[in-house]
Amino acid sequence: xxxxxxxxxxxxxxxxxxxxxxxxxxxxxxxNVMMDVSDKVNQELKTYGANxxxxxxxxxxxxxxYEIENGADDGAYLKESELGNIKTIFWAFNIVDFAPFIDTxxxxxxxxxxxxxxxxGTWFDHHLELPTGETLNTGVRSLRTWWDISEGDWLxxxxxxxxxxxxxxxxxxxxxxxVKSGDIITVSTTHGSERLYVAGIFSSGDTADDEIYxxxxxxxxxxxxxxxxxxIEVSALTTPDNELAIKAAKDPxxxxxxxxxxxxxxxxxxxxxxxxxxxxxDSVASPVRQVADSEGAILEKTHLLMVLITILSLVGSALGxxxxxxxxxxxxxxxxxxxxAIGAKNGAVSALVLTEVMITGIVGAxxxxxxGFGFAQIIGQTVFGSSIEMKLFVIPIVxxxxxxxVLAGSLPAIRMLLRLRPAEVLHGR
Amino acid sequence: MSLLxxxxxxxxxxxxxxxxxxxxxxxxxxxxxxxxxxGSGKSTLMNIIGCMDKPSLGEVILDGRDIAKxxxxxxxxIRRDKIGLIFQQFHLVNYLTAVENVMVAQYYHxxxxxxxxxxxxxxxxxxxxxxxxxxxxxxxxxxxxxxxxALINHxxxxxxxxxxxxxxxxxxxxxxxxxxQLHKExxxxxxxxxxxEVGEVAQRMIVLDHGRIKExxxxxxxxxx
Numbered sequence: 001x002x003x004x005x006x007x008x009x010x011x012x013x014x015x016x017x018x019x020x021x022x023x024x025x026x027x028x029x030x031x032n033v034m035m036d037v038s039d040k041v042n043q044e045l046k047t048y049g050a051n052x053x054x055x056x057x058x059x060x061x062x063x064x065x066y067e068i069e070n071g072a073d074d075g076a077y078l079k080e081s082e083l084g085n086i087k088t089i090f091w092a093f094n095i096v097d098f099a100p101f102i103d104t105x106x107x108x109x110x111x112x113x114x115x116x117x118x119x120x121g122t123w124f125d126h127h128l129e130l131p132t133g134e135t136l137n138t139g140v141r142s143l144r145t146w147w148d149i150s151e152g153d154w155l156x157x158x159x160x161x162x163x164x165x166x167x168x169x170x171x172x173x174x175x176x177x178x179v180k181s182g183d184i185i186t187v188s189t190t191h192g193s194e195r196l197y198v199a200g201i202f203s204s205g206d207t208a209d210d211e212i213y214x215x216x217x218x219x220x221x222x223x224x225x226x227x228x229x230x231x232i233e234v235s236a237l238t239t240p241d242n243e244l245a246i247k248a249a250k251d252p253x254x255x256x257x258x259x260x261x262x263x264x265x266x267x268x269x270x271x272x273x274x275x276x277x278x279x280x281x282d283s284v285a286s287p288v289r290q291v292a293d294s295e296g297a298i299l300e301k302t303h304l305l306m307v308l309i310t311i312l313s314l315v316g317s318a319l320g321x322x323x324x325x326x327x328x329x330x331x332x333x334x335x336x337x338x339x340x341a342i343g344a345k346n347g348a349v350s351a352l353v354l355t356e357v358m359i360t361g362i363v364g365a366x367x368x369x370x371x372g373f374g375f376a377q378i379i380g381q382t383v384f385g386s387s388i389e390m391k392l393f394v395i396p397i398v399x400x401x402x403x404x405x406v407l408a409g410s411l412p413a414i415r416m417l418l419r420l421r422p423a424e425v426l427h428g429r
Numbered sequence: 430m431s432l433l434x435x436x437x438x439x440x441x442x443x444x445x446x447x448x449x450x451x452x453x454x455x456x457x458x459x460x461x462x463x464x465x466x467x468g469s470g471k472s473t474l475m476n477i478i479g480c481m482d483k484p485s486l487g488e489v490i491l492d493g494r495d496i497a498k499x500x501x502x503x504x505x506x507i508r509r510d511k512i513g514l515i516f517q518q519f520h521l522v523n524y525l526t527a528v529e530n531v532m533v534a535q536y537y538h539x540x541x542x543x544x545x546x547x548x549x550x551x552x553x554x555x556x557x558x559x560x561x562x563x564x565x566x567x568x569x570x571x572x573x574x575x576x577x578x579a580l581i582n583h584x585x586x587x588x589x590x591x592x593x594x595x596x597x598x599x600x601x602x603x604x605x606x607x608x609x610q611l612h613k614e615x616x617x618x619x620x621x622x623x624x625x626e627v628g629e630v631a632q633r634m635i636v637l638d639h640g641r642i643k644e645x646x647x648x649x650x651x652x653x654x
Contacts (some may be wrong), residue, residue: 141478156509274590334518334520335520335522335523338520338522339537340480340505341479341508341514341520341539342508342509342512342534342535342537342538342578343505343506343508343509343532343534343537344505345502345505346501346502348537370555421481421482422481423476423481423482426481426516426518426520
């Protein structure tokens with residue numbers, strides 16, 4: 001009978017299948033994008049720099065007491081040898097980039113004069129051999145994507161072959177001392193002096209415009225801080241904070257064992273900070289709240305939007321199914337009345353109609369799933385310029401939603417069917 | 430004991446008495462015709478006998494069970510097990526073939542058996558049209574499919590509502606001949622009709638008027654026509 005209904009009523013079934021397909025495609029597209037959008041938005045927000053800073057514990061205490069951001073004081077430094085440990089934490093794959101920093105006061109001399117400046121040592125595009133055996137290229141080139149190189153180019157540690165050590169000069173200093181890319185400048189500290197080749201002039205729009213950036217080992221030598229760091233900036237993919245994350249950020253010791261495990265195994269910024277502190281001796285890792293909060297807020301709003309679109313598309317689909325199935329039941333009232341008259345119980349007739357609609361719904365859902373995945377790719381390419389990864393766990397979610405929508409959409413028709421009395425439809429009474 | 434007993438039944442819709450204190454007994458194997466003009470209560474009576482409705486007052490005892498006290502589920506079971514229904518409008522499922530229409534009744538009764546369904550169609554002379562859709566059958570052929578469907582589960586009562594109402598004379602005669610054959614085989618037949626030719630071939634005829642039995646006559650010529 002069901003086979004007959006499908007083979008000879010295929011036009012009606014196609015309409016129901018298309019309605020389900022439409023709802024499913026939108027739900028699939030939105031769910032796939034929603035599941036992937038965290039990574040996409042996170043990647044987009046990484047262009048705004050690091051979201052975690054790591055400083056020595058004593059420097060952090062000073063910061064907290066005096067609300068200043070000095071990085072390390074004279075007595076407390078991080079160890080360069082522990083840098084690679086950052087990529088060994090539980091959420092190692094979420095660590096996108098990081099760069100160490102050490103700074104010192106110096107005097108820069110150029111042809112046009114001298115100036116007291118801050119000399120910052122860091123990695124630009126450092127090739128790192130990790131303790132895990134993996135390799136990584138990281139540094140400020142990835143973390144300071146907003147720097148505008150007005151002259152020359154980014155300093156490349158890996159390809160630079162000159163005799164003088166290279167540096168990048170902030171636009172403010174470059175203007176004051178009339179320094180151009182390709183010039184040689186001399187920087188002097190209490191521990192020595194060094195001739196530096198100006199690889200590029202950058203504009204950052206912040207205090208870095210009045211600083212000179214050189215390679216880490218150069219500044220460590222000039223400040224007599226071999227193997228030491230004043231801070232580390234880390235860019236990590238994080239999950240928006242919730243109540244658990246906020247509670248844990250205040251005091252991880254206040255969590256129950258189950259809460260602790262959940263928190264530790266979720267990529268909250270506080271969890272990643274905690275794990276970084278575990279692998280960097282005497283350090284305090286803290287989120288750059290402006291970036292982390294922006295990420296969370298944007299993600300939450302994006303998720304909310306996607307959820308709303310998903311719900312609306314499914315509600316629309318359910319309403320469409322309601323209309324189609326109710327119309328079908330009304331049209332077939334004589335047939336349904338006959339089935340009841342010849343002995344079909346309400347359950348059997350309901351099961352017949354539901355089976356027809358469910359099979360049609362499944363066909364529509366399969367079509368809708370693949371169409372929805374196609375829509376997701378269009379959204380991914382249009383909005384983020386990259387493809388959306390197929391999330392397998394979207395399939396059971398969509399399956400459950402389709403079943404719920406088909407059942408909900410069929411309910412009014414089933415109620416009508418249950419009230420239908422054979423005598424009324426067969427004899428008009 | 431009679432197969433069917435109606436004891437002082439009434440069916441009241443608001444202020445209208447569609448059936449008014451009707452009492453009737455139908456014996457096993459009897460062929461009864463229920464006649465009367467439009468609005469006399471024929472269809473209401475058929476709905477009650479066919480367990481598709483309950484009387485407002487009175488008792489309907491079918492094979493020892495009072496259908497007035499049965500639940501909807503119980504009435505469905507009685508219809509399924511004891512009654513074969515034949516309709517004026519045939520009420521065939523339009524997307525199922527003739528044999529599938531017969532098998533639908535088997536499906537809700539026990540198990541579909543195509544061989545048995547084909548035998549039922551052969552009995553009404555339609556075996557060669559078994560794979561045709563209702564739209565490919567004439568009115569008479571559709572009615573014969575409807576009869577085959579009514580007979581497939583070997584009901585105790587075959588209840589026909591204006592079975593020849595939509596048929597030409599030739600097909601009417603075919604249907605009457607089938608009824609005669611069924612009666613010979615011992616099937617209890619209750620035929621609701623306003624057609625005197627159909628009523629007069631029955632063993633007994635009652636005439637309804639304004640919800641009451643106006644006449645209850647035994648056909649003295651039964652078997653001679």
